[in-house]
Amino acid sequence: MMSELSDIAKQALMQPQESMLETIVKKNNLFIGIPKETSFQENRIILTPLSVALLVNNGHEVLIESGAGQAANFSDREYSDQGAKIIYDVKEVFKADIIIKVAPPTLDEIALMKTGQVLFSALQMSSMKVEFLKALMKKKVTALSFEYLRDEGNVLSVVRAMSEIVGATSVLIAAEYLSNVFEGKGLMLGGITGVPPTEIVILGAGTVGEYAARTSIALGAEVKVFDSSVYKLRRLQNNIGSRVFTSVIQPIVLQKALRSCDVAIGAIRAQHGFSPCIVSETTVSKMKPNSVVIDVSIDQGGCFETSHVTNHTTPTFRKYDVIHYCVPNIASRVARTATYALTNIFTPILLDIGEKGGIMNVIWENPGVRCAIYLYQGQLTNTDLADRFNIPHKDLDLLIVSNR
Numbered sequence: 001m002m003s004e005l006s007d008i009a010k011q012a013l014m015q016p017q018e019s020m021l022e023t024i025v026k027k028n029n030l031f032i033g034i035p036k037e038t039s040f041q042e043n044r045i046i047l048t049p050l051s052v053a054l055l056v057n058n059g060h061e062v063l064i065e066s067g068a069g070q071a072a073n074f075s076d077r078e079y080s081d082q083g084a085k086i087i088y089d090v091k092e093v094f095k096a097d098i099i100i101k102v103a104p105p106t107l108d109e110i111a112l113m114k115t116g117q118v119l120f121s122a123l124q125m126s127s128m129k130v131e132f133l134k135a136l137m138k139k140k141v142t143a144l145s146f147e148y149l150r151d152e153g154n155v156l157s158v159v160r161a162m163s164e165i166v167g168a169t170s171v172l173i174a175a176e177y178l179s180n181v182f183e184g185k186g187l188m189l190g191g192i193t194g195v196p197p198t199e200i201v202i203l204g205a206g207t208v209g210e211y212a213a214r215t216s217i218a219l220g221a222e223v224k225v226f227d228s229s230v231y232k233l234r235r236l237q238n239n240i241g242s243r244v245f246t247s248v249i250q251p252i253v254l255q256k257a258l259r260s261c262d263v264a265i266g267a268i269r270a271q272h273g274f275s276p277c278i279v280s281e282t283t284v285s286k287m288k289p290n291s292v293v294i295d296v297s298i299d300q301g302g303c304f305e306t307s308h309v310t311n312h313t314t315p316t317f318r319k320y321d322v323i324h325y326c327v328p329n330i331a332s333r334v335a336r337t338a339t340y341a342l343t344n345i346f347t348p349i350l351l352d353i354g355e356k357g358g359i360m361n362v363i364w365e366n367p368g369v370r371c372a373i374y375l376y377q378g379q380l381t382n383t384d385l386a387d388r389f390n391i392p393h394k395d396l397d398l399l400i401v402s403n404r
Helices: 002-013 050-056 077-079 107-114 130-138 157-178 207-216 229-238 251-260 281-285 297-299 331-356 359-365 367-372 384-389 395-404
Strands: 032-035 063-066 086-087 098-100 118-121 142-145 199-203 223-226 244-246 263-268 290-293 316-319 322-325 373-376
Touching: 050 063, 050 077, 050 331, 077 086, 098 331, 107 130, 130 373, 130 384, 142 157, 142 367, 157 207, 157 290, 157 297, 157 322, 157 331, 199 207, 207 223, 207 229, 207 263, 207 316, 223 251, 229 244, 244 251, 251 281, 263 297, 290 297, 331 359, 359 367, 359 395, 367 373, 373 395
Parallel strands: 032 063, 032 098, 063 086, 098 118, 118 142, 199 223, 199 263, 223 244, 263 290, 290 322
Antiparallel strands: 142 373, 316 322
16 A cells, blocks of 8 residues: 555656646745764865855855864855854754754754754764664654765765765875885885886775776776676776776685785775675785775775774774775865865755755755655655664655645
8 A cells, every 4th residue: 555655656746847837936045054073083064165155145044163164174264254154152053944064963963953954964874873863853854865865867976976086085095005104115106117007906896996996097007996796897997998907706816916916995885784895814914015905995894804994093004014094984084175075066955945945845856855865854764774773664755745
């Protein structure tokens, strides 16, 4: 019965837009709050000063907690000059109708939220606790997750943008740790005339792997990419436009490549749960001394058996004389670039919410935003969360149709 109702709701969502033209949409002036990030080493902020100016010029009000942009090198003065109101009491920021931040709010921050607020933030499924979810449900919050947000091309827009940054940055990090400055091999990543190039093995042919390969090739390194999907490997080659070495994950071939490489980048992502651990401790122990492992998948458990989580303050450790870099939040290392990427995604959405008269109309009309909603007025709509915490969920299509 529920399946039939859901089908009817989806059919309603696909009705011709002409039927909606009779309704006059009243533009809303948004009240947006951006608190300072409290999560450990989270340096990003969602909006740049120029994006704030765009919102303010369209009649919206933006409150920013003092120092919220400092880690990304945006000063309070820059935001104030563009029309933002700088707030020194975080409680005042949480009085806004829309709260937008990078990391999920803490329980203390949820306690400051008011009933019926709209929340834009990351979900971070792997570390999420049921208490967090229930606290948001109690506040009847409508919550949008960065990880599920899709663009017009049905691409996970935030995930894609951060993956591009992480892929390129991981190679630049490897270059640092190959140098003498960090007690590495003393190699220049890439190569020069007459000197053999450094060898880089990339595990995973997704967006992170693609941009790691692009950067490595641009620097002159010899690249080998492994993935269990031939489709992803073919797509990577087509996107790069180069006949880079690719292989499905075969233990003997992979072990041989890892033993001879200078850098190994683990970028295999799991759709749900943890990344597969495909490089054993024995294989790591046979890698070259002072070689570098960058485990990008560490936030999902890691691809290397020897990996454990590190941070930006103490980013590396050595095991079997192999340098391991296992920081889960690499994008915060280049927080200003990441902020520009985020603001390009969220500023148009916020403007759209204002133009269309509220979040409900945007959810109705924009399937990419609809995909990102995991709580609607306090009701759980995400099946992954429902299955994980054994909490009943409701079909979002039915909810928004019933509210039209």
